[in-house]
Amino acid sequence: METISKQTYRRFLLGIQGLYPGRRFENVKGVESALxxxxxxxxxxxxxxxxxxxxxxxxxxLNYKPEMLYQxxxxxxxxxxxxxxxAMYPMREFPY
Numbered sequence: 001m002e003t004i005s006k007q008t009y010r011r012f013l014l015g016i017q018g019l020y021p022g023r024r025f026e027n028v029k030g031v032e033s034a035l036x037x038x039x040x041x042x043x044x045x046x047x048x049x050x051x052x053x054x055x056x057x058x059x060x061x062l063n064y065k066p067e068m069l070y071q072x073x074x075x076x077x078x079x080x081x082x083x084x085x086x087a088m089y090p091m092r093e094f095p096y
Contacts, residue, residue, distance in 0.1 A: 018060035025061045031072045032090070034060040035079055041088040043081065053088065 004012075014020035018034050025034045034057060035041055044052035050066075057064045073079035079088045 026063070027061075028068050028072050028076070030061045031057060031064070031068045032076075032078050035072070035088065036090045036092070039089070039093075041079075043086040043088055045086075 011020055015023040016037065018025045018030075018037060025031070038056070038060075041053050041056060049055070050058070053069060054064070054066050057069060061068065073081060073088060078091050080091055080094050081088050
């Protein structure tokens with residue numbers, strides 16, 4: 001078994017989530033990639049500072065704007081808004 005340092009492991013975990021500098025996602029396609037990577041996104045209709053889905057994406061997608069999530073999910077139909085649980089999933093989770 002090969003061992004790795006804690007720093008390497010930390011970079012891997014942050015990078016795979018799109019949170020490590022230099023490995024962040026970009027543009028609307030990046031929003032889709034980020035959602036696929038985190039697998040589900042909690043939706044929050046209330047805005048105190050920002051909606052929770054936007055806070056999650058601000059950290060992962062360079063130059064993120066809330067319209068990008070709307071465009072990816074509803075115009076391009078790349079995400080499914082599961083309203084009963086207030087969550088959004090990638091459409092590949094619902095192939096039919």
